[in-house]
Amino acid sequence: xxxxxxxxxxxxxxxxxxxxxxxxxxxxxxxxGSIFRKGYTDSPRNRSYVIMNSVLYHLHPVKVxxxxxxVSYTLCLGGLSFFLFILLTxxxxxxxxxxxxxxxxxxxxxxxxxxxxxxxxxxxxxHRWSAHLMVLSVFLHMARVFYHGAxxxxxxxxxxxxxxxxxxxxxxxxxxxxxxxxxxALWAVTVGTNMMGYTPVFGNQVRFVLxxxxxxxxxxxxxxxxxxVLMLPFVIVIFMAIHFWRVRKxxxxxxxx
Amino acid sequence: xxxxxxHLRKRAEEARAKAAAAKAxxxxxxxxxxxxxxxxxxxxxxxxxxxxxxxxxxxxxxxAAAAGGSEVTPAAGGGxxxxxxxxxxxxxxxxxxxxxxxxxxxxxxxxxxAAPQDKVHVWPHLLSVEFVAALACLxxxxxxxxxxxxxxxxLADINKTPNPSKAPWYFLGLQELLALFHPMVAGVLLPGIxxxxxxxxxxxxxxxxxxxxxxxxxxxxxxxxxxxxxxxxMIGSFFRGPxxxxxxxxxAGLFFEx
Numbered sequence: 266x267x268x269x270x271x272x273x274x275x276x277x278x279x280x281x282x283x284x285x286x287x288x289x290x291x292x293x294x295x296x297x298g299s300i301f302r303k304g305y306t307d308s309p310r311n312r313s314y315v316i317m318n319s320v321l322y323h324l325h326p327v328k329v330x331x332x333x334x335x336v337s338y339t340l341c342l343g344g345l346s347f348f349l350f351i352l353l354t355x356x357x358x359x360x361x362x363x364x365x366x367x368x369x370x371x372x373x374x375x376x377x378x379x380x381x382x383x384x385x386x387x388x389x390x391x392h393r394w395s396a397h398l399m400v401l402s403v404f405l406h407m408a409r410v411f412y413h414g415a416x417x418x419x420x421x422x423x424x425x426x427x428x429x430x431x432x433x434x435x436x437x438x439x440x441x442x443x444x445x446x447x448x449x450a451l452w453a454v455t456v457g458t459n460m461m462g463y464t465p466v467f468g469n470q471v472r473f474v475l476x477x478x479x480x481x482x483x484x485x486x487x488x489x490x491x492x493x494v495l496m497l498p499f500v501i502v503i504f505m506a507i508h509f510w511r512v513r514k515x516x517x518x519x520x521x522x
Numbered sequence: 523x524x525x526x527x528x529h530l531r532k533r534a535e536e537a538r539a540k541a542a543a544a545k546a547x548x549x550x551x552x553x554x555x556x557x558x559x560x561x562x563x564x565x566x567x568x569x570x571x572x573x574x575x576x577x578x579x580x581x582x583x584x585x586a587a588a589a590g591g592s593e594v595t596p597a598a599g600g601g602x603x604x605x606x607x608x609x610x611x612x613x614x615x616x617x618x619x620x621x622x623x624x625x626x627x628x629x630x631x632x633x634x635x636a637a638p639q640d641k642v643h644v645w646p647h648l649l650s651v652e653f654v655a656a657l658a659c660l661x662x663x664x665x666x667x668x669x670x671x672x673x674x675x676x677l678a679d680i681n682k683t684p685n686p687s688k689a690p691w692y693f694l695g696l697q698e699l700l701a702l703f704h705p706m707v708a709g710v711l712l713p714g715i716x717x718x719x720x721x722x723x724x725x726x727x728x729x730x731x732x733x734x735x736x737x738x739x740x741x742x743x744x745x746x747x748x749x750x751x752x753x754x755x756m757i758g759s760f761f762r763g764p765x766x767x768x769x770x771x772x773x774a775g776l777f778f779e780x
Contacts, residue, residue, distance in 0.1 A: 315645040325648065328641040334648045341655040348656045352663065372677045379674065390667035397780060398663065400692050411723075411744050414732030421724035428720045435692060442690050449779050451678035452687040460689070460696060460709035481680070522733055 342406035366490035368483035415519035694758030
């Protein structure tokens with residue numbers, strides 16, 4: 266960046282850049298060793314600094330085993346599940362601006378969103394398709410991990426967390442299914458909750474808690490909305506944090522076979 | 523305890539021999555011969571040289587004792603550390619003040635992990651792959667969303683049951699089981715067993731090997747699980763029509779919404 270700037274006004278611009286980069290504000294934002302402090306030239310040390318001096322260090326170590334970067338080993342499924350979760354969060358927040366979870370307003374809000382909100386239809390489509398895709402990618406991620414025998418010690422517990430994450434993904438998708446409040450949503454959820462109502466001993470209580478009443482209505486909608494936008498995301502983020510942390514603590518990703 | 527590496531032992535022996543020779547000729551001309559030579563070439567301040575000279579002459583008395591000591595200690599280099607007999611007066615052969623007492627091999631104190639692993643930097647090797655994968659995924663979702671709209675049927679009506687009523691696609695396998703078993707078995711027991719089985723799988727599977735050819739049973743079992751999920755889901759999705767009756771999608775049409 267500095268180079269292109271220099272063509273226009275050599276002294277003044279570089280002086281300004283120097284001044285900015287030596288200011289207290291700049292140095293308080295970027296840690297010592299950050300590439301934004303002293304620029305990036307390709308060297309092993311700088312490659313390490315890119316990770317070490319950024320928030321990425323929470324997610325990735327400085328180095329990984331060579332086979333771990335092969336796409337054919339992981340198929341990127343775990344990472345894509347996480348990416349889809351982020352995409353779902355972003356599009357979901359957008360949708361929340363236009364949606365009220367009551368039986369009287371929900372369907373109209375969705376219809377209004379699709380017909381008269383800029384990009385409303387597109388964002389709703391993206392939210393729906395990425396949700397289905399995430400269920401698929403989490404499931405395939407599980408299959409990939411199993412076929413690589415990657416749950417052998419010390420990774421047993423991380424597999425258990427992974428199964429919990431799969432369950433939470435299904436619940437997130439299922440709670441979101443009701444929110445458009447159309448015929449598809451109502452009856453899909455009726456079928457689903459009827460199944461859960463067959464729980465032995467306290468089947469009726471389970472169903473009552475899920476529906477917030479004895480049958481699906483506006484209380485169910487509110488209940489599932491809160492689960493969908495607040496509680497389940499909160500829980501799944503905690504489990505994801507533990508999941509990612511354990512991946513590193515258990516020695517990086519498994520393999521090679 | 524530990525063996526001293528060959529080259530270190532040789533070096534120590536040489537040094538010892540050289541020190542013995544040097545001591546013999548060094549004994550007499552000690553102070554005077556030293557001073558002019560060093561003064562000529564060095565930039566050491568005069569007062570420091572004075573101080574050093576004084577210290578050397580003071581130490582001359584104890585030198586005999588120190589010589590005796592330093593003859594003994596290198597011999598102990600076989601492994602045990604012996605405290606020097608005298609205070610460390612300007613000692614060694616080349617004017618060194620340090621001396622090799624023992625060599626501790628790396629494995630004996632720290633557990634050094636054996637073979638170094640072949641590793642690559644996360645930046646750029648992993649981050650670039652992840653970035654491209656995320657972009658491709660985003661592009662796919664984006665383009666797909668431009669061309670295919672999410673379904674929005676008419677307003678929910680509790681009095682108007684559509685026929686057939688289907689659960690979301692990922693539960694259609696379970697709904698399919700409802701046709702085969704009692705609802706309690708199909709809706710609660712089997713999925714419960716499935717989830718529980720998945721969770722305890724790593725504690726049951728004690729096979730230390732991760733190679734597919736060594737774990738044929740586990741792979742077979744899991745493949746059966748996956749395939750039955752897939753088949754049940756597909757039957758539930760595409761082959762169930764009105765009244766949950768079995769239909770062929772190419773004759774009766776699709777009864778499936780995502």
